[in-house]
Amino acid sequence: xxxxxxxxxxxxxxxxxxxxxxxxxxxxxxxxxxxxxxxxxxxxxxxxxxxxxxxxxxxxxxxxxxxxxxxxxxxxxxxxxxxxxxxxxxxxxxxxxxxxxxxxxxxxxxxxxxxxxxxxxxxxxxxxxxxxxxxxxxxxxxxxxxxxxxxxxxxxxxxxxxxxxxxxxxxxxxxxxxxxxxxxxxxxxxxxxxxxxxxxxxxxxxxxxxxxxxxxxxxxxxxxxxxxxxxxxxxxxxxxxxxxxxxxxxxxxxxxxxxxxxxxxxxxxxxxxxxxxxxxxxxxxxxxxxxxxxxxxxxxxxxxxxxxxxxxxxxxxxxxxxxxxxxxxxxxxxxxxxxxxxxxxxxxxxxxxxxxxxxxxxxxxxxxxxxxxxxxxxxxxxxxxxxxxxxxxxxxxxxxxxxxxxxxxxxxxxxxxxxxxxxxxxxxx
Amino acid sequence: xxxxxxxxxxxxxxxxxxxxxxxxxxxxxxxxxxxxxxxxxxxxxxxxxxxxxxxxxxxxxxxxxxxxxxxxxxxxxxxxxxxxxxxxxxxxxxxxxxxxxxxxxxxxxxxxxxxxxxxxxxxxxxxxxxxxxxxxxxxxxxxxxxxxxxxxxxxxxxxxxxxxxxxxxxxxxxxxxxxxxxxxxxxxxxxxxxxxxxxxxxxxxxxxxxxxxxxxxxxxxxxxxxxxxxxxxxxxxxxxxxxxxxxxxxxxxxxxxxxxxxxxxxxxxxxxxxxxxxxxxxxxxxxxxxxxxxxxxxxxxxxxxxxxxxxxxxxxxxxxxxxxxxxxxxxxxxxxxxxxxxxxxxxxxxxxxxxxxxxxxxxxxxxxxxxxxxxxxxxxxxxxxxxxxxxxxxxxxxxxxxxxxxxxxxxxxxxxxxxxxxxxxxxxx
Numbered sequence: 084x085x086x087x088x089x090x091x092x093x094x095x096x097x098x099x100x101x102x103x104x105x106x107x108x109x110x111x112x113x114x115x116x117x118x119x120x121x122x123x124x125x126x127x128x129x130x131x132x133x134x135x136x137x138x139x140x141x142x143x144x145x146x147x148x149x150x151x152x153x154x155x156x157x158x159x160x161x162x163x164x165x166x167x168x169x170x171x172x173x174x175x176x177x178x179x180x181x182x183x184x185x186x187x188x189x190x191x192x193x194x195x196x197x198x199x200x201x202x203x204x205x206x207x208x209x210x211x212x213x214x215x216x217x218x219x220x221x222x223x224x225x226x227x228x229x230x231x232x233x234x235x236x237x238x239x240x241x242x243x244x245x246x247x248x249x250x251x252x253x254x255x256x257x258x259x260x261x262x263x264x265x266x267x268x269x270x271x272x273x274x275x276x277x278x279x280x281x282x283x284x285x286x287x288x289x290x291x292x293x294x295x296x297x298x299x300x301x302x303x304x305x306x307x308x309x310x311x312x313x314x315x316x317x318x319x320x321x322x323x324x325x326x327x328x329x330x331x332x333x334x335x336x337x338x339x340x341x342x343x344x345x346x347x348x349x350x351x352x353x354x355x356x357x358x359x360x361x362x363x364x365x366x367x368x369x370x371x372x373x374x375x376x377x378x379x380x381x382x383x384x385x386x387x388x389x390x391x392x393x394x395x396x397x398x399x400x401x402x403x404x405x406x407x408x409x410x411x412x413x414x415x416x417x418x419x420x421x422x423x424x425x426x427x428x429x430x431x432x433x434x435x436x437x438x439x440x441x442x443x444x445x446x447x448x449x450x451x452x453x454x455x456x457x458x459x460x461x462x463x464x465x466x467x468x469x470x471x472x473x474x475x476x477x478x479x480x481x482x483x484x485x486x487x488x489x490x491x492x493x494x495x496x497x498x499x500x501x502x503x504x505x506x507x508x509x510x511x512x
Numbered sequence: 513x514x515x516x517x518x519x520x521x522x523x524x525x526x527x528x529x530x531x532x533x534x535x536x537x538x539x540x541x542x543x544x545x546x547x548x549x550x551x552x553x554x555x556x557x558x559x560x561x562x563x564x565x566x567x568x569x570x571x572x573x574x575x576x577x578x579x580x581x582x583x584x585x586x587x588x589x590x591x592x593x594x595x596x597x598x599x600x601x602x603x604x605x606x607x608x609x610x611x612x613x614x615x616x617x618x619x620x621x622x623x624x625x626x627x628x629x630x631x632x633x634x635x636x637x638x639x640x641x642x643x644x645x646x647x648x649x650x651x652x653x654x655x656x657x658x659x660x661x662x663x664x665x666x667x668x669x670x671x672x673x674x675x676x677x678x679x680x681x682x683x684x685x686x687x688x689x690x691x692x693x694x695x696x697x698x699x700x701x702x703x704x705x706x707x708x709x710x711x712x713x714x715x716x717x718x719x720x721x722x723x724x725x726x727x728x729x730x731x732x733x734x735x736x737x738x739x740x741x742x743x744x745x746x747x748x749x750x751x752x753x754x755x756x757x758x759x760x761x762x763x764x765x766x767x768x769x770x771x772x773x774x775x776x777x778x779x780x781x782x783x784x785x786x787x788x789x790x791x792x793x794x795x796x797x798x799x800x801x802x803x804x805x806x807x808x809x810x811x812x813x814x815x816x817x818x819x820x821x822x823x824x825x826x827x828x829x830x831x832x833x834x835x836x837x838x839x840x841x842x843x844x845x846x847x848x849x850x851x852x853x854x855x856x857x858x859x860x861x862x863x864x865x866x867x868x869x870x871x872x873x874x875x876x877x878x879x880x881x882x883x884x885x886x887x888x889x890x891x892x893x894x895x896x897x898x899x900x901x902x903x904x905x906x907x908x909x910x911x912x913x914x915x916x917x918x919x920x921x922x923x924x925x926x927x928x929x930x931x932x933x934x935x936x937x938x939x940x941x
Contacts (some may be wrong), residue, residue, distance in 0.1 A: 119708065120680070120681060120708065121679045121680060121681055121682050122679075122680075127678045127679060127892075127893075127896065128896070129678070129679050129683065129687070129691070130678075130679045130682075134679060134682040134683075135682075137682060137714075138679075138681045138682035138714075156802055156803055156835075157802075157804065157835070158802065158834075158835025158836065158837070159835055181712050181713045181714055182681050182708065182712050183708070183710060183711075183712055184710075184711055184712050184713060186710065186711065186746075186747055186748070186751075187773075188710075188746050188747055188748070188770060188773035188774050189708075189710040189711070189746055189747065189770070189773070191770070191772070191773040191796065192707045192708055192710070192746065192770045192773055192795050192796070193708055195796055195799065196707060196708070196770070196795035196796050197707075197795050197796075197798065197834070198798070199796070199797075199798025199799045199802055200797070200798035200802065200828075200834035200835055200836065201798075201834065201835070202833065202834055202835045204835075221748075249556045249558070249559075250550045250551075250556060250558050250559045250563060250567075251549070251550060251551075252549060252550055252567045252611050253550050253559075253563040253564075253566060253567035254558065254563075258558070262558070278621045278625060278626075279548065279549065279611065279612070279618075279621055279622055279625070281612060281613075281615065281618040281621070282612075282613055282615065282618070283610050283611050283612055283613050284610045284613060285566075285567075285610055317615075317617050317618055317621065318615055318617055318618065318777070319615070319617070319650075319777045319780055319781070320749060320777045320778070320780075320781045321781070322615075323777075341617060341618070341620070341621045341625070343620070344616075344617035344618070344620040344621055344775075344776070345617050345775055345776075345777050346773075346774055346775015346776065346777060346778055347773070347774075347775065348747070348748045348749045348752075348774050348775060348778040349749070349775055349777040349778055351748055351749075352748070352749045352750070366621050366625035366626050367620065367621070367624055367625050367626075367628070368628075368629070369626065369627070369628025369629035369630075370624065370628045370800070370806060370807060370808070371799070373585055373586075373587065373628055373629065373806060374585055374803060374805065374806045375586065376803065377799060377802060377803045377806070377807075378799055378806075379799070399629075404631065405587075405626070405629035405630065405631055406585075406586070406587025406588055406629055406630070406631040406633075407587065407629065408587070463556075464556075467556065467557070
């Protein structure tokens with residue numbers, strides 16, 4: 084596999100940012116590039132022109148976006164005139180790969196290190212990044228992704244339908260397994276632990292795994308259907324590797340990890356040994372992504388984790404109960420299904436997980452906006468709170484997606500599909 | 513060692529937040545506690561009173577702070593009246609330790625997970641947390657800390673004086689070693705790689721380590737002084753463990769890690785094997801900490817890393833060239849020297865590293881505000897740019913701290929100390 088060197092014989096990493104600054108835009112962009120490569124606050128001995136040409140970051144493009152009403156973040160240099168306002172812009176920088184090599188942690192120090200503390204800036208957001216395929220020499224990307232998850236679950240031609248074990252915490256292993264038994268009997272494809280449930284003393288990992296797998300094995304024997312259980316293995320690295328082995332030994336097909344809690348190297352270490360699908364939970368994402376003035380986009384964030392090896396990742400859901408817009412949710416999900424390297428390299432596509440306030444009602448708009456059934460539709464109340472029971476809840480999801488894919492309005496399809504009609508009555512707004 | 517259970521027989525974790533919300537404050541606080549423990553958007557079957565009493569998070573205190581001018585973050589529920597403004601408050605929540613056990617990654621899912629996506633909130637910041645000593649059964653804390661770093665460097669009764677190899681990237685191993693030779697000859701205690709320099713093909717880790725250690729060994733033979741070299745081992749976990757072994761084999765006494773790039777489990781895995789001081793670099797911190805409306809305080813952040821095992825951590829410096837206030841820098845440094853567990857448990861104190869725009873000029877105010885010489889004073893231009901040369905730069909730092917500790921004004925001390933006088937002339941404002 085070639086690593087696609089650039090025209091100057093070296094591969095480059097690019098990163099695109101939204102910035103807000105009271106400095107002239109060209110100067111601000113040059114400060115970013117300098118600080119994150121060869122420069123420092125003052126020109127130092129040894130920073131030769133040759134060294135700058137070889138290792139300096141470059142400003143690839145700069146597009147002004149207009150004035151900000153006021154500085155978004157404190158601590159920045161003020162405009163020189165008291166009445167002037169900071170300017171906003173999009174800037175794309177590039178770095179020679181040889182500054183850090185194909186190493187995600189060291190890439191982060193360059194593209195997402197000290198930048199947010201630089202005084203010229205009263206706002207900064209990492210919007211996107213492109214990595215040269217050389218990163219595929221060190222990282223494995225998703226092992227299962229969309230196609231592999233379909234193979235493991237036997238679900239084809241429609242979204243996987245999933246749910247979450249609730250209450251989040253406080254159930255014993257036996258009580259958890261009872262819940263899972265009900266859920267499996269209802270015809271679900273996928274069930275997951277809450278991210279708050281890992282290995283507390285009242286629901287230890289091993290006991291929970293055994294109890295749930297006994298239920299799912301028995302269900303598979305009876306029905307031929309293997310429900311995927313995203314068991315939460317989040318913990319220290321040795322714990323995650325041990326719990327992965329236990330999950331594999333128990334015949335499970337998936338493990339769940341709270342990505343922001345463990346970091347990229349821990350995920351890459353898990354991926355190197357992993358034999359099942361890795362369900363990436365994004366809890367903590369809001370801290371990085373919610374503010375328009377600081378942080379990073381989900382688009383940039385998910386590329387790092389895809390390369391490191393997740394197979395699924397949460398993207399929130401349409402009309403969710405959190406604070407994210409539908410446009411943002413769909414942009415995230417589309418990106419998960421978009422190749423991050425050009426052919427013939429693997430694209431590292433992953434399965435987007437829609438959740439939060441989901442029911443059959445969101446199927447048509449999700450399908451219309453995403454243009455695909457390659458997703459996991461995870462519903463809590465939309466299944467558990469269905470007036471006809473859990474099995475009716477699962478059926479209502481199937482019916483909602485059948486209607487969506489065939490282009491029939493939900494209300495029309497519901498005339499001949501009782502569980503969908505019940506869902507519309509119960510969850511309709 | 514006892515794990516100090518609470519009066520109800522269970523240890524609890526507490527976390528204090530700044531919040532901004534258009535909901536009644538008591539309701540908003542209850543939503544936080546519910547979502548991050550037993551609750552979900554709707555009351556579900558199985559969320560019994562017994563389960564809530566056993567596993568629910570509690571609101572321990574709530575103090576209103578007044579109105580916000582406007583919502584700080586988008587996506588939140590608006591006030592019911594168009595003219596009403598969101599309220600701000602500090603809220604302290606507590607969780608029973610048995611919800612997650614003494615596990616830092618799973619603690620994060622509870623105290624810093626989905627909270628930032630909850631729609632009632634237009635602002636949220638984690639300000640502080642307290643952990644029960646049970647965490648010391650699983651985590652090791654700093655191995656060297658202040659006293660151990662003094663022992664490894666032989667520096668007592670004054671701050672360690674350090675500097676950073678520049679240019680950040682682009683020097684060959686031989687050129688790096690030449691720089692270090694000059695710096696060591698100047699009498700420095702500590703030298704570090706820039707966080708942008710790790711293992712690129714033009715300055716591979718092993719060659720850089722060998723070249724630098726030859727210089728430092730020879731310096732130690734000549735002078736008896738062992739300069740501490742914070743060699744940047746940031747990378748994947750196997751790489752970091754291998755590089756640590758190489759650093760130890762080469763006789764080095766310190767390794768540096770970009771903390772936000774590697775994650776807590778990777779740091780804990782390194783700490784379990786580590787035989788030298790761990791220099792914690794906080795690059796990327798600005799993304800988490802700079803906005804007053806979102807993120808977390810350095811106070812909260814550094815507790816997690818101290819427990820995981822760092823020995824030093826960057827706190828910026830007074831009159832720095834970034835955007836942080838002096839008050840914030842001093843609060844961070846004080847916290848590093850404050851025990852995070854009560855006696856007889858280890859306090860896990862770590863050495864604060866002052867850097868960015870530092871010279872002898874900041875010594876008096878740093879000493880006055882911190883009340884301690886337990887710090888590493890890392891100066892770039894303040895040493896390298898000294899008009900008398902590098903050795904004079906180091907001497908000016910010693911003189912500045914002598915003046916500071918003895919309470920003599922710098923200008924007065926400079927009358928009999930030439931290098932300090934040169935520093936005042938060169939760097940004075």
